[in-house]
Every structure is written in C-alpha cells, then in structure tokens.
Amino acid sequence: xxxxxxxxxxxxxxxxxxxxxxxxxxxxxxxxxxxxxxxxxxxxxxxxxxxxxxxxxxxxxxxxxxxxxxxxxxxxxxxxxxxxxxxxxxxxxxxxxxxxxxxxxxxxxxxxxxxxxxxxxxxxxxxxxxxxxxxxxxxxxxxxxxxxxxxxxxxxxxxxxxxxxxxxxxxxxxxxxxxxxxxxxxxxxxxxxxxxxxxxxxxxxxxxxxxxxxxxxxxxxxxxxxx
Numbered sequence: 001x002x003x004x005x006x007x008x009x010x011x012x013x014x015x016x017x018x019x020x021x022x023x024x025x026x027x028x029x030x031x032x033x034x035x036x037x038x039x040x041x042x043x044x045x046x047x048x049x050x051x052x053x054x055x056x057x058x059x060x061x062x063x064x065x066x067x068x069x070x071x072x073x074x075x076x077x078x079x080x081x082x083x084x085x086x087x088x089x090x091x092x093x094x095x096x097x098x099x100x101x102x103x104x105x106x107x108x109x110x111x112x113x114x115x116x117x118x119x120x121x122x123x124x125x126x127x128x129x130x131x132x133x134x135x136x137x138x139x140x141x142x143x144x145x146x147x148x149x150x151x152x153x154x155x156x157x158x159x160x161x162x163x164x165x166x167x168x169x170x171x172x173x174x175x176x177x178x179x180x181x182x183x184x185x186x187x188x189x190x191x192x193x194x195x196x197x198x199x200x201x202x203x204x205x206x207x208x209x210x211x212x213x214x215x216x217x218x219x220x221x222x223x224x225x226x227x
Contacts, residue, residue: 017078018043018161018192019064024073026059034059034215036073041161041192046183048206049196056215057196061085061165064194079160084150084167098125098141099134101149105156124156125149127182129175144171148178155182162186164195168202180205 017040026034034056041047041064051057062068064075065083082105102124106117125131128148138146151167162183168176180202183193187207195202203209211219 017041019077021064021075022073024063024070024075026063026068027071037217041194043190043192044187045207046187046193046195047208047210048203049194049210050203051212055212057212058165061163061196065163077161081161082154082157082159084154084164086166086169096138097135098130098149101138102152102156105153120156124152127155128152129178144175147171148175151179160191162191162193166196168199
C-alpha cells in the first residue's frame with residue numbers, strides 16, 4: 001500500500017472542497033460515537049474511508065450525506081449529493097425493476113430532458129454490468145446484483161458529491177474491479193467521491209485514505225503518488 005501521512009487530523013486539501021466537515025460530533029444515548037471529526041472532500045478525487053466494524057464509518061457517512069444531524073460541528077456541501085448504501089434485503093412484494101431503481105437516481109433533475117434521462121439510466125446500468133437485466137425485478141437478483149443496481153442509481157444521479165457505504169460488499173473480483181473503474185471515472189469528471197471500504201485494492205486505488213478508530217480519525221493522508 002502507498003505510504004500515508006500518519007498525523008491525525010485533516011491532511012492538506014487537494015483542491016477547494018466540495019464538502020467540508022469541521023469538528024463533527026454525534027451521540028447515541030448521550031454518548032459520543034463520532035468525536036470532533038473534520039473531513040474535506042475535493043473534486044476530482046476518490047477518498048477511501050476505512051476502519052474496523054463499529055469504528056463509526058457508517059454513522060459518519062450518514063452525517064456527511066445529511067441523513068443524520070451532528071450534535072456539534074458544521075458540515076457544508078457545495079453541490080448535489082448522491083448516497084449509495086447497502087440494502088441487501090428487498091421485500092418480495094416490491095415490484096421495482098432494475099430500470100425503476102436506477103431511474104430514481106434521476107429524480108429531482110429538472111434540467112435533464114426525458115430522452116437524456118433514459119440515456120443516463122441506460123449508461124449507468126451498462127457501467128455496472130447489468131445491461132440486458134433492465135426489466136428484471138430487484139427481488140429476482142442476487143445480493144451482488146442488487147448492490148450494483150444501487151450503485152447505478154447513484155451514478156445516474158450525476159451528482160457533484162458521491163458517497164458510498166461499502167459499494168463492493170458481496171461482489172466478486174470482476175465486479176469489484178468494475179466498481180473501482182466507475183468511481184475513478186466519476187472522479188475524472190470532477191466528482192468528489194467518498195467510499196467506505198475494506199477492500200485493499202480499492203484503498204490502494206484511492207487518492208486519499210482516512211482511517212477511523214472509535215469514532216476518531218487516526219490517519220488522514222494523500223497517497224504518496226499525489227503528495
């Protein structure tokens with residue numbers, strides 16, 4: 001793995017950040033589980049968020065995405081945001097198809113014509129390797145295929161900030177490679193990408209790595225190639 005800065009706290013920013021969090025805290029039952037975390041997400045970069053289970057990664061992701069509100073601290077977002085989370089279980093009664101799920105990612109984008117939305121949905125489905133499965137119901141898919149459909153939903157959003165909570169969980173090696181390429185492509189078009197991951201290859205491919213322990217940042221550094 002590339003060498004990282006080992007000093008705690010935020011490393012130097014690569015560019016003006018799309019998202020800036022300062023001294024963010026969050027508590028469950030009166031006890032903080034995220035402690036004074038500061039994070040900056042720069043456009044055109046992929047940031048890997050790492051740490052053991054229970055270290056606070058998912059809680060931090062929900063704070064940065066606006067799903068949860070911090071007890072203290074500030075979070076400023078500059079642009080639209082897409083959040084991709086793990087939802088492995090789908091109710092059998094839910095009639096949604098792959099196309100339906102991915103099309104949801106284009107909701108709230110009034111500047112896109114209907115034809116443009118169709119093209120964006122088709123392109124996102126193809127990027128995650130689900131072309132030809134557009135009309136399959138989500139309940140008919142494997143857990144990995146469902147996860148890829150949710151990733152395609154995030155890609156179809158065309159957001160300025162893309163936050164993902166273990167998008168490669170349950171995927172085979174080829175699909176994990178496809179996810180890494182998709183995230184790199186998003187960064188190439190100027191998106192600020194944050195990805196929770198345990199995958200060593202994804203960590204090595206990231207521009208920046210943040211490691212959490214017990215709700216605190218213990219490592220935040222630019223990969224050596226970019227430092």
